Amino acid sequence: MKDRKxxxxxxxxxxxxxxxxxxxxxxxxxxxxxxxxxxxxxxYTSGYSTGYKSSSSTYPxxxxxxFKSRGFKNNSNRFDHSKPKIPAGPRGSKGPKNHHNPDAKQxxxxxxxxxxxxxxxxxxxxxxxxxxxxxxxxxxxxxxxYKAKNEVTNEYVALKRLRLETEREGFPITAIREIKLLHSFxxxxxxxxxxxxxxxxxxxxxxxxxxxxxxxxxSHPTLExxxxxxxxxxxxxxxxxxxxHKKRVLHRDIxxxxxxxxxxxxxxxxxxxxxxxxxxxxDNELPDYTNRVxxxxxxxxxxxxxxxxxxxxxxxxGVGCLLVxxxxxxxxxxxxxxxxxxxxxxxxMGTPTLEDWPDISELPWFEMLKPKVNKxxxxxxxxxxxxxxxxxDLAKKLLTxxxxxxxxxxxxxxHPYFTEEPKAEPLEFLRELQxxxxxxxxxxxxRKERKRLQEEEARSKGKKPDRTDPATERTEPPTxxxxxxxxxxxxxxxxxxxxxxxxxxxxxxxPPSSQPLETKDDFISPIESDIINSNPKENGTPA
Numbered sequence: 001m002k003d004r005k006x007x008x009x010x011x012x013x014x015x016x017x018x019x020x021x022x023x024x025x026x027x028x029x030x031x032x033x034x035x036x037x038x039x040x041x042x043x044y045t046s047g048y049s050t051g052y053k054s055s056s057s058t059y060p061x062x063x064x065x066x067f068k069s070r071g072f073k074n075n076s077n078r079f080d081h082s083k084p085k086i087p088a089g090p091r092g093s094k095g096p097k098n099h100h101n102p103d104a105k106q107x108x109x110x111x112x113x114x115x116x117x118x119x120x121x122x123x124x125x126x127x128x129x130x131x132x133x134x135x136x137x138x139x140x141x142x143x144x145x146y147k148a149k150n151e152v153t154n155e156y157v158a159l160k161r162l163r164l165e166t167e168r169e170g171f172p173i174t175a176i177r178e179i180k181l182l183h184s185f186x187x188x189x190x191x192x193x194x195x196x197x198x199x200x201x202x203x204x205x206x207x208x209x210x211x212x213x214x215x216x217x218x219s220h221p222t223l224e225x226x227x228x229x230x231x232x233x234x235x236x237x238x239x240x241x242x243x244x245h246k247k248r249v250l251h252r253d254i255x256x257x258x259x260x261x262x263x264x265x266x267x268x269x270x271x272x273x274x275x276x277x278x279x280x281x282x283d284n285e286l287p288d289y290t291n292r293v294x295x296x297x298x299x300x301x302x303x304x305x306x307x308x309x310x311x312x313x314x315x316x317x318g319v320g321c322l323l324v325x326x327x328x329x330x331x332x333x334x335x336x337x338x339x340x341x342x343x344x345x346x347x348x349m350g351t352p353t354l355e356d357w358p359d360i361s362e363l364p365w366f367e368m369l370k371p372k373v374n375k376x377x378x379x380x381x382x383x384x385x386x387x388x389x390x391x392x393d394l395a396k397k398l399l400t401x402x403x404x405x406x407x408x409x410x411x412x413x414x415h416p417y418f419t420e421e422p423k424a425e426p427l428e429f430l431r432e433l434q435x436x437x438x439x440x441x442x443x444x445x446x447r448k449e450r451k452r453l454q455e456e457e458a459r460s461k462g463k464k465p466d467r468t469d470p471a472t473e474r475t476e477p478p479t480x481x482x483x484x485x486x487x488x489x490x491x492x493x494x495x496x497x498x499x500x501x502x503x504x505x506x507x508x509x510x511p512p513s514s515q516p517l518e519t520k521d522d523f524i525s526p527i528e529s530d531i532i533n534s535n536p537k538e539n540g541t542p543a
Contacts, residue, residue: 131159131197131206138257138440142174142273145440147209156209157194161202171203178272179205181249189240191260191270207270211263212430214322215256216437218329223433227388229265230326231417232424236267237319242409244269245312248278252293254318256325257439265427276543278311290543294318296341297331301352302403304338304345306364313403316412320398327387342369349401350377357402390417 131148137158138145146159162175182193197204214233217223225233237259244251251272258271274294279287289310291303300317302310324332332348335341351371352360360366379399384392394417397407407415418424 131157133159136440137436137438140271140273142172158207158209159197160205160207162205164203174273175203175205177276181272181275181277184247185243187240187243189236189267189269190243191268208268210260210266210268212261212437213257213439214259214261214325215439216442217261218256218325219439219442220433220437225326225427226422226425227391228422228425229427230391231422232265232426233261233267234319234323234326235413235418235424237269237322238409238412240267240269241315241319242413244275245315245409249275250278250289250312251275251315251318253295254315254322255295255298256322256331259322261427261430263430263433265430288543296335296337297321297333299341300403301342301345301401302363304342305360305366305369308364310403312408313406316398316406316409317403319409319412320395320406323391323395323398324383324387327391328383332383339369345401346371346375348377348379348382349399350379351375352401356405359402359404388417390415390420393417 130151132151134147134149134156136144137147143160143162146161148157148159149155150157162172164172179193179196182191185192191210192208194206194208197206241251241254251269252274253271254269258269260268260270276289279289281287286309288308291306291308291310294300294303294314298318298321300314303314321332333341333344335344351374354360379396380392383395387395394407394412394415397415398412400406
């Protein structure tokens, strides 16, 4: 009989490893069945290897030396290789758009069409198909303006083509300044820049389109504005200007053609080609701006006298002229150069006195343009009868010759003119107005009418008609550019030479003269008249 094996443990016999957990055993069987999938190696996936050799032990690391086994109880579905894993997409999308997955549900929804208000960017191979030009509606110093139709949204826009023919330095600095300013504005009474467009090597600025401008609207032969309509227009104008001045922006070209209106009288200030932000200077410094800004009819007297240190008050003079123009339907001061413009201003507003304007003697061109006679103000006699008492008072405070005593835009908005009866009302009757009224079309009609009258007069006298415009009183401001592109930085303000003769006493103590100021002889000596008549242009971009 064989001896029974002893129940005592053999110290020389190597102990067997503990029983394998059921989770590990099931996982090993599953891996064995799928081991042929894409060269699958279960040791790489499960973390176990039958031939694993640890640097510190010959035993499997998860069963000896105190190592804990990896918990597959809660992670048994992490590596389910029963079917191939298909990537969900670059962004991990779980939607049923995977055509490799036969179990995924397919939703074939038709693409939704965006509303015109939702379209903000459209790419076309041919840019000329986007905007179809209808007609030219304006022309200024720095470009032409066209009315165009957007073929995508069927909306009308204004295309401003920038003039690049005379630019030697590339893109004009004035256009860069205008684009930068327009992007910073957000006000209902400031025109909006929609986009920029490059077409046929031309650059266009795309604006929202409005049907009329103030100059064109006032030239309508049968249009009559009521007091409530004038308040509605002028309050919006002052509100938009107050917004600009609070942002330290000078418009520097306030005039009727730059005040746009829609078919209910909504006002928007446009054309920021000469606008700029105000400089921040120290107490002992001067900003040194150019005085070759603002159309001549709306240029204040301090600029006509050569001032280069100015501020928001130059825009206030322009809106004061427009307030009177709302009642008279024509510009109040119609000069054709600096001398004649000063004549028009002094004949209506009177010559300034040293008591009312103490700093006038410090202006660069004062000694040359100092009037020889004293003129009393005719403003009340000419315009008080056609204006209301409050509107006349407001206009008089906006058109003071001393720029320091003019109202600010914020102070003008607090004037009783806007609060008394009648209240401001929209111009609803403009919906029924035939045609669109802009200054550009008004100029063409005026030229055509002058030409017709000239030809009729020539026929009556038996002479051959002259095809040129008649030399009659100017009915529109000069359109010649007031500035030229800058070639180098300006180091000094453009001041005219002062007279070398002894300064004559200022005639404010003389009795008022009944003779109007008409020519340069009423201001300066003949030896200096060529300085003003030459009208030198500033060598540089408006500062």
